[in-house]
Each structure stands twice: as structure tokens, then as C-alpha cells.
């Protein structure tokens with residue numbers, strides 16, 4: 099299949115005298131599929147090499163009756179005549195993309211206003227053309243030995259050879275004969291070459307392997323989850339349950355039911371760091387490894403996995419949101435774990451929400467979806483309320499473990515010493531915990547040493563030259579760095595503005611600074627730091643988890659990575675260094691997200707025999723977020739959130755789309771933003787807010803303006819946007835990014 103084995107392109111390209119027109123979607127930003135001439139039989143979904151400009155690219159034969167919106171399609175009468183179409187070069191030797199994936203690609207493209215080719219690119223990014231080389235072996239032919247000279251060496255080979263192919267080296271080793279003897283037998287017609295079927299890279303999980311004894315409540319919920327799996331129909335269920343209630347064990351039952359149907363399962367996790375612990379649990383339950391899919395996978399494994407998903411030998415895939423675009427042969431269940439996580443939203447390229455698209459993926463495959471969370475998003479709760487989703491609830495922690503006791507540390511009345519960040523109350527609690535031989539965790543959602551560096555003499559703030567943000571000090575590496583663009587400089591000794599010597603001081607804490615303080619305050623503690631800076635790979639994460647589980651460390655300090663679904667039985671104290679951190683910024687979901695995050699961190703405490711407690715350091719103890727956390731009453735909190743959003747049609751009670759205008763200069767960005775605002779739609783139930791400078795007014799050297807389109811619930815934003823932006827043609831460096839259902843407002 100290597101392209102070198104193809105005839106010379108010029109000869110090959112001469113249009114054959116006969117052929118049929120096929121639509122081929124290529125992974126490029128064209129408005130729709132392109133037409134080619136096919137001289138071989140092709141079906142929708144077939145992957146083909148087609149010429150484009152001076153090179154060949156891999157595209158997918160597209161259905162003629164797709165759901166591409168009318169304004170994407172080629173204008174009638176402008177069709178290229180058959181005689182001028184370029185021919186399809188070859189059909190690739192891989193399985194066609196299944197119809198459910200093709201419809202999904204069209205759907206995502208139309209929903210996110212992305213050219214469908216760019217969505218296809220997410221499904222075919224691996225190098226499909228490099229098919230694995232078949233391994234060849236020898237089998238005995240039917241030819242009789244009569245009239246042939248059979249030496250003892252030949253005899254030995256013929257005694258071993260059978261209808262199951264063996265490689266030359268295996269056959270030589272088993273018979274004691276040389277490879278020349280084997281070749282001689284082949285020439286004589288007694289042996290022939292045959293493809294050895296390569297073992298599937300993934301063993302089949304066994305649904306009955308390690309089934310747990312479920313509690314009565316768990317069993318009832320599991321039964322509800324299994325029903326649509328067995329009936330093989332689309333259905334969405336929210337699986338809500340307090341932290342540690344066994345949500346994973348319970349949805350594993352639905353996975354087992356799906357495996358029993360011989361169908362495939364997709365489980366989405368918000369973070370690949372989680373996949374190691376998840377995989378361990380999966381192996382314990384099903385006795386085999388799942389296929390893991392994320393962007394850090396090596397090329398070889400990626401290709402292998404892609405193919406195993408396509409031919410159905412990979413039965414369970416656990417992965418990041420990009421796993422939605424795998425070519426499942428027969429998808430029978432989709433699970434979204436930690437469905438409330440904003441990490442499911444892709445903020446670059448094709449901006450889609452993995453949770454929402456997972457539901458679409460399930461619907462198009464006619465399979466059920468399960469959304470799992472201890473603190474469901476308001477979006478999902480609204481779908482429950484309207485009856486579109488079912489709701490199953492686990493109310494108790496497994497094995498009689500109690501929920502941790504959450505209390506506030508009022509930083510106004512109980513402040514830490516000057517220049518420090520851990521209050522005496524929290525420090526005493528840590529002392530006690532460590533003394534009892536238990537583990538404690540400090541949580542602060544901020545990497546580095548300090549988020550701001552300031553000149554004591556003139557007040558100058560160290561800023562990123564490319565972005566409107568401050569540089570974050572990373573003291574261990576001796577640098578200041580921008581968390582948006584990666585700009586890095588060494589820490590100057592003097593102020594760059596007023597040149598005062600040694601006048602720069604760090605303001606506020608990051609986890610490096612908390613670690614420094616903890617080392618001084620708890621010299622005996624065995625500290626482990628967990629952040630994306632220290633846990634670069636799944637292997638590093640697995641090692642950290644092992645150290646915690648084996649009790650090699652007793653004080654864990656981490657960023658949001660520690661909040662995830664970990665199960666650390668000896669952990670009994672969680673201290674939140676700055677519970678107010680996420681509340682600033684005026685983001686629509688700031689409060690909701692803070693509750694979800696802090697509840698999840700809190701949920702790491704006291705998951706086994708010993709009860710857990712949680713201390714929240716806050717300056718705003720009366721805030722509804724703190725009240726909800728302390729009282730463990732999320733229902734009231736979410737009801738209040740709903741009441742705030744409903745009257746003005748904020749999501750989920752209305753729809754939002756953000757337009758992000760960016761350009762090399764502020765003037766160009768303003769000009770385009772004004773042009774867009776001028777053409778803004780005017781109709782009942784539709785409102786345009788802005789343009790306004792984005793909170794990150796400059797990002798990676800580009801000036802940014804934002805507009806927000808808000809519509810009442812029944813009004814879809816896509817047709818409005820298509821009409822609105824149809825005639826707007828950004829010039830030069832300027833561009834418009836459209837973000838449907840935005841999560842980030844930066």
C-alpha cells in the first residue's frame with residue numbers, strides 16, 4: 099500500500115474513459131465534500147486517496163444525502179462537469195467509517211458552525227495509509243509428496259507444518275531444519291505462504307469476572323441503567339450520587355450488560371490523568387484492560403487502537419473527549435464520568451462540548467448514555483426537570499463510610515501569620531491528622547510560586563508582553579512565565595521600570611509557595627506535590643498514586659488534579675487554601691463551578707473506615723457557595739442558581755453563542771467587531787451583547803473583542819449566526835471564532 103508502489107502519478111491521473119461521480123470529504127476547511135471521478139466501486143464511508151493540488155490526501159466517501167445545511171452545499175448549476183473531475187487515486191485497505199460516525203461528523207459540523215472537513219480531520223488524523231504489514235507464515239499445501247525427494251530435513255519440516263501458518267523462524271526452530279530447506283519445499287509446492295492473523299491487541303473483558311456484591315440501593319440503580327442497554331435504545335440517564343457512593347461500580351454494571359450484548363462501550367473521562375486509576379479498577383472488575391484513547395498516545399498504539407475500535411475487537415474504550423470520533427463498529431453504551439467538568443469543552447479548533455456531543459453520539463448510534471456526577475451541571479439538571487433525561491440517585495457512601503464534615507475557617511477572624519497562607523486552625527488539624535498516622539491534602543488551584551510579581555518601590559507589575567495577564571513566578575525553575583502563551587523570562591533582580599534593586603516581591607500564593615510554607619511548618623511530613631507540572635505523564639501519575647496508596651507520603655499538596663475521582667483510603671483531612679479563588683471574574687458559572695470543584699475535593703476525605711473532615715479557608719463565609727458546601731445541600735444551591743438564570747434566559751434557560759474577534763492590531767479588531775455589530779440580527783427573543791474588549795484583551799499578541807448572542811430557549815443560534823456572518827469577510831490578520839454554548843468567557 100506504500101505510495102511508492104503506485105504507478106507514476108501522471109499515467110495514473112489520466113481520467114479513465116468511464117467512471118462515476120463521488121463526493122469525498124477531505125480533512126480541510128472546504129464548505130462541504132468535493133466531487134471526484136471513481137473508476138472502482140465505492141461505498142459511503144470508504145477511505146480513499148484523492149489528488150488535491152499537487153499532492154494526494156486521504157478523504158472519506160460521503161453520502162450524497164447528508165445533513166449539511168443548504169448554505170454549505172455547492173450552488174446548483176455550478177457542478178464541475180464529469181469530464182473535468184479528477185480521479186480517485188486508490189481505495190485504502192481499511193474499514194469504511196461507519197454511518198453513525200459520518201452522521202455524527204455532519205452533526206458536529208453543523209452545530210458548531212465548523213467546515214465538516216475539519217471535524218472529519220479529528221476522526222482520521224492518524225496515518226491511515228500506513229496499514230500494518232501483514233506477517234506471513236508457511237502452511238502445508240494439498241500437493242502430494244509422490245515423486246518428490248524427501249530428505250530427513252524435509253521430512254522434519256513436513257511433520258511440523260500444518261494448516262496453521264508458522265513463520266520461517268518458528269518452523270525452523272520446531273523442525274531443526276534450515277530456512278533453505280523450507281524455501282526448497284515451497285519451490286516444490288509442498289508449502290505456501292499465508293497471512294498469520296495477528297492477535298487482537300485488546301483482550302475481551304469478561305462481564306462476570308469480578309462482579310461486586312451491590313448494596314440494595316446500588317442494585318436498584320444498576321438495574322435501571324441496564325434496561326436501555328439491554329433494549330438497545332437511546333436514552334439518557336443522570337447518575338447522581340454522593341462522592342464515594344459507588345457510582346463507578348454501578349455504571350460498570352451497565353458496561354457489563356453492554357459487553358454481554360457483544361457491543362462496544364465508550365467511557366469519557368475529563369482528564370487523562372484519571373485513566374490510570376480507572377484502568378486498574380476496570381481490570382479488577384472485568385479481568386482485561388480497556389483500550390485507552392487520548393492525545394498523548396504513541397503513534398503505533400494510536401493506530402492499533404483506531405483499527406481495533408473499527409473492527410470491534412476493542413470492546414471498551416476509555417478516553418478523553420476526542421474518543422467520540424473513533425469509528426466504533428457497534429456502539430452500545432456511552433458513559434460520561436464527571437459530566438459537570440468544564441474540561442469536556444474543547445476551546446480550540448472545533449469548539450465542542452464533549453458531554454453534549456456524547457449524548458448526540460449515543461442518539462445517532464441508537465445507544466443509551468449515562469451522565470455521572472456527584473454535583474451535576476445545571477444543564478443536565480434542567481434536562482432532568484424537563485423530563486428529557488432520567489435521574490438515578492445514590493444517597494449513601496459505600497460500606498457505611500460517612501460524608502466528611504465540612505467547616506469554614508474565617509480568614510478575617512482567624513488569619514494566618516503575616517506573609518503566610520495557612521491559618522492556625524488548619525495547621526493544627528494537619529498536625530493532628532499526621533500524628534494519627536493519617537494523610538492530609540492541601541488544595542490550591544494555582545500552579546507556580548506566586549501569581550503576581552510586584553515592585554515594592556514603584557508598583558510595577560510583571561506582565562506578559564503578548565497577553566494582558568500577569569506573569570506567574572515558578573521559583574524552582576527561576577522563571578516568570580505566562581500560563582496563556584508560554585512566554586518565559588528569568589526573574590530579574592531589579593525592577594525593569596524604576597531599576598530599584600531587589601525590589602520585586604511575590605504577591606499571593608501558588609502551590610510551590612504553599613509547599614515551601616508546609617515544609618517549614620511540618621518538617622516531619624512526607625510531602626508529595628501533584629500538579630500538571632509534576633505529573634507530566636500517566637506513568638508519573640500512577641507512581642504518585644502508588645506512593646499515596648502505600649502510605650509513603652502523608653501530606654499531599656496539589657492543584658485541581660487532586661480533586662478528581664481518586665480513592666485514597668487513608669486520607670482524612672482536606673484543607674482548601676483559598677476557597678474564594680474561583681468566585682471572581684463575573685463568569686456566568688463561577689459559583690456553580692466553585693461548588694462542584696470544592697465538593698469534589700472535599701469528597702476525597704474519609705472514604706474508608708475513618709471519617710473525614712474538610713476545612714475551607716475563606717474571606718466570604720456567608721457566600722451561598724460556602725453555605726452549600728458546609729450544609730452539604732446542593733439542591734437548594736442549584737435551585738437558587740436556576741432562579742438567577744431563568745428570568746434573563748441565561749443557559750440552560752436560553753442559548754448563547756460567543757463571537758471572538760481577533761486581529762494583529764487593536765484597530766483591525768475594533769473595525770471587524772464594529773462591522774459585525776452593525777449587521778447584528780434584530781428579532782424578538784434574540785439579543786446581542788457587545789462588542790467589548792475580551793477580559794484577555796490581548797492573547798498571544800492578538801487583540802481580542804467579544805460579542806455574545808443570547809436567544810430564548812426555543813430559538814436555535816446556528817441559523818441566526820449563519821445569516822449574520824454570511825457576508826462578513828475578515829481581511830488580513832483578522833478572524834472570527836464562533837463558540838457555541840461558551841463555557842469560558844476570557
Ligand SMILES: Nc1ncnc2c1ncn2[C@@H]1O[C@H](COP(=O)(O)OP(=O)(O)OP(=O)(O)O)[C@@H](O)[C@H]1O
Pocket residue numbers: 310311312313316339340341342343344345346347348471472496662663664665701
Ligand atoms: N458494592 C460494592 N462492593 C465493593 N466495593 C464497593 C462497592 N461499591 C463501591 N465500592 C468501593 O467504594 C469505593 C468508592 O466507590 P466509587 O469510587 O465507585 O464511588 P464514586 O461514587 O464513583 O466516587 P467519586 O464520585 O468520589 O469518584 C471504591 O473503592 C469502590 O470500589
Ligand SMILES: [Zn+2]
Pocket residue numbers: 562563564565580581582583584585798
Ligand atoms: Zn502570554
